[in-house]
Amino acid sequence: MINPLRGMKDTIDEASQRYTYFIENCSRIAKNYGFSFIETPILEETALFKRSVGESSDIVGKEMYQFIDKGGNDVCMRPEGTAGVVRAFISAKFDKAGGVKRFFYHGPMFRYERPQKGRLRQFHQFGAETFGEYSIKEDAMIILMLQEIFDFFGIKTKLLLNSLGCKECMPPYREKLVKFLDKTEGLCEDCLRRKETNPIRVLDCKNETCQNLLQNAPMLSENLCESCQSDFSELKTILDRFDVSYEVDTKLVRGLDYYNKTAFEFISDEIGAQSAIAGGGRYDRLVEFLDGKPTAGIGFAMGVERLLDLIQMPNTLREGFYICALCEEASEKVMELVIKKRKSNVVHTNYEAKSLKAHLKAADKSGVKEFVCIGEDELKNGQVWIKNLETKEERTLAFEQF
RNA sequence: GUGAGUGUAGCUCAGUUGGUUAGAGCAUCGGGUUGUGGUUCCGAGGGUCGUGGGUUCGAGCCCCAUCAUUCACCCCA
DSSP, rough: OOOTTTOOOOOOOOOHHHHHHHHHHHHHHHHHHOOEEOOSSOOOOHHHHHTTTTTHHHHHOOOEEEEEOTOOEEEOOOOSSSSHHHHHHHHHTTTHOOSSSEEEEEEEEEEOOOOOBBBOSSSEEEEEEESOOOOOOHHHHHHHHHHHHHHTTOOEEEEEEEEOOOOOTTHOOOOHHHHHHHHHOOHHEEEEHHHHHHHHGGOOOOOOHHHGGGGGSSGGGGGGGHHHHHHHHHHHHHHHTTTOOOEEEEOOOOTTTTTTEEEEEOSSSSSSSOOEEEEEOOOOHHHHTSSSSOOOOOEEEEEEEHHTTTOOOOOOOOEEEEEESSSSGHHHHHHHHHHHHHHTSSSEOSSSSOOHHHHHHHHHHOOOOOOEEEEEHHHHHEEEEEEETTTTEEEEEEEEGG
């Protein structure tokens, strides 16, 4: 027997119902916020991810499904969605056209990691990106939209918020931090490595001794430039005004290199060690890193699998018909009615002529609302016999009227 | 890549200090004389006990290896 590869799952049965329910409603909400659907290739040139996600990230360093294709191209299955959308934006020359563009996307992402709860090798993200809008109001709008999505599905979350600064204030801060770390003795091995690759990450080390050593470390929030500072406080004001609760977490860092200014993460304590269910922020420099005309960018991504366990599904209503034959002679008529009814209804059927009891059982299980059968009597009278499985009400109808 | 746990029927799991023919519930299918489901009663099918080696008169149970899976670390959605 051939099993799916490690960390890859089939979306089937109940899971597929949850998946489509989730995607459909996220899409609906995103459209209300002015976003339109975009689909980009799963396979891209490896260079795209190296330049956008950043070489320092573990994603690029060791988690990419990267290979040389038959034409000798260095290609990679996308580990995240933003890079491809930005690439598509530039490929369509929307950067030169100017104006504001909003896109949402969903689909599979690939990272070669050891699977665990809430982590797969092939997983799905739903995300959205806005281009060409520098206003902090857009940051707020995107957070509001996520909050609306979580509210709709009945998911309890906590919002963590931070500002990472911009090209003016971030580099000096980083230097300050590294200087501080250099004269700090006793950091754990991981932190010593992080100091080289992504010093900001040291701040959220889970090691207790590291946290004690970091108590006097320079804080990012106290080193923001004036415009970052005022944008950040305006963002908080808007969130307050529209009743979105948040927690400022000065240690919050995004895992990907392209973020600046606003960074946020929605977390849940109900899904195991992987608590982040959505993350996002601003990436005003990414378009130009990828050879486009400088264009503001901001977006987010949600981890679909992490969310599916948490969403409350509505009660499924009975729908459609189950049409069947009680005797062999009725089979032809049944098929005719099935085909006719399927033009505008959900219709289940069973090709075998069986006892009423057996058919009723099957109809009940298929979740239809009305049971329709033709037996000897009905065939003789040119009628169908109908039973409503909810109300138990029974009636007959002439073939033509059904 | 590192560490720990778990592999017995389609699913969830029992299975004694190693001892005859490996069990249950759910699910599936069939029946309970005339055409009434979700909620009754009876019955049936379904297992190379993850795989390979070893110890033993004898292994689902003990030992070794291997594979799969789960959780955690790292990192991330």
